[in-house]
Amino acid sequence: MRTRLYEIIEQGKDDDKISKVYDFFMMIIIVASLIPLTFKSANTVLNSVDRITVTIFIIDYVLRYVTADLRLEKGKISFAIHPFTPMAIIDLLCILPSFSILASGFRILKVVRLLRTLRVLRSFKVLRYSKSIDIIINVIRKQSASLITVFGLAFGYVLISALIMFNIEPDIFDNFFDAIYWATISLTSIGYGDITPVSSVGKLITILSAFIGVAIIALPSGIITAGIMSEIQGGKENE
Numbered sequence: 001m002r003t004r005l006y007e008i009i010e011q012g013k014d015d016d017k018i019s020k021v022y023d024f025f026m027m028i029i030i031v032a033s034l035i036p037l038t039f040k041s042a043n044t045v046l047n048s049v050d051r052i053t054v055t056i057f058i059i060d061y062v063l064r065y066v067t068a069d070l071r072l073e074k075g076k077i078s079f080a081i082h083p084f085t086p087m088a089i090i091d092l093l094c095i096l097p098s099f100s101i102l103a104s105g106f107r108i109l110k111v112v113r114l115l116r117t118l119r120v121l122r123s124f125k126v127l128r129y130s131k132s133i134d135i136i137i138n139v140i141r142k143q144s145a146s147l148i149t150v151f152g153l154a155f156g157y158v159l160i161s162a163l164i165m166f167n168i169e170p171d172i173f174d175n176f177f178d179a180i181y182w183a184t185i186s187l188t189s190i191g192y193g194d195i196t197p198v199s200s201v202g203k204l205i206t207i208l209s210a211f212i213g214v215a216i217i218a219l220p221s222g223i224i225t226a227g228i229m230s231e232i233q234g235g236k237e238n239e
Contacts, residue, residue, distance in 0.1 A: 006067040009060070029056050033094075054098040061091045139227035150219045157216065158183045161209050169202045187213035 008019045033053035036046040068082035069075060082088050140147065158180060165172075166179035172195060173179045182195045186209035197203050 002067050003070065005063055006070040009063055010067065010071055026056075026060065029053050033057070050098055054095055057091065057095050061088075061095060064088070064091070135228060135231045136224070139224055139231055143223050143227045146223050147220055150216065150223070153219075154187065154216045157209075157212065158187055161186070161205060165197065165202060165205055168205070169197050169199060172197060172202070183209065186210055188217060189213050 007016060008022050030053075032049060036042060036050050039046060042050075064071075065079065065082055065088075069078040072078035072081055072085075074081065083092070162176065162179035162183035165182060166176055173182070178195060185192055185195075186206055189210050191210070197206055
C-alpha cells in the first residue's frame with residue numbers, strides 16, 4: 001500500500017491515471033487555498049475553504065512523510081531527514097499559518113498575523129505537480145554554470161557603471177546605494193526616471209547602460225530557451 005501511495009503522490013508516471021488525477025486535484029486545491037488571500041476580511045465561506053484546503057494539505061504532508069523512505073532511499077533515517085527537505089519545509093509553512101486561530105485573544109496574534117503572508121507559499125506547491133516546471137528546473141540545474149556567469153557579468157557591470165556615475169554625478173546620488181539602484185534600473189531598460197543624470201557624460205553612460213542591458217538580459221533568456229528545447233527534444237527521443 002505504501003508503495004502504491006508513493007507511486008501516486010511522488011512518481012507521477014505518464015501511464016498512471018490515478019497519479020494524474022491526484023496531481024490535477026492538488027493543483028485545484030492549491031488555487032482554491034489562495035482565494036481567501038484575495039479578500040481583506042474573512043467570512044464563513046472563506047474560513048471553510050481555508051479549513052478544507054489546509055486539511056487536504058495535512059493529509060498530503062502525512063502521506064509524503066510515511067513514504068519518505070521510498071523517495072529518499074535511506075532506510076529509517078529517511079523519516080528524520082524528510083521534514084528538512086526543501087519541499088517538505090514549503091509544505092509545512094503552507095499549513096502552519098492556518099493554525100493562527102489558536103492564538104486568538106492573545107497579543108501575540110498581531111505577530112502571528114504576519115504568518116498570513118506565508119500562505120502565498122502555497123502557490124509554490126504547484127512545483128510538485130507541473131511537469132513543465134520540472135523541465136525548467138532541470139534546465140536551470142544543467143545550465144547553472146552559464147547562468148551564474150551571465151549574472152556575474154551583469155552584477156559586475158552594475159557595480160562598475162554605478163561607481164563611474166557616482167563620481168561623475170555626485171550631486172544626483174546621495175549615496176552609493178542610489179547609484180547601484182540607478183545602474184540596475186538602467187541595465188534592465190526600465191528607467192523609472194526618479195534618478196536621472198544631468199550632464200552629457202552621465203546621459204551617454206545611461207545610453208550605453210540601456211544598450212548593454214538589452215544584451216545582458218537577453219543572454220539568460222536565450223540559454224534557458226535553448227535548454228528547454230533540448231529537454232523537450234530529448235524527452236521525445238526517449239519516447
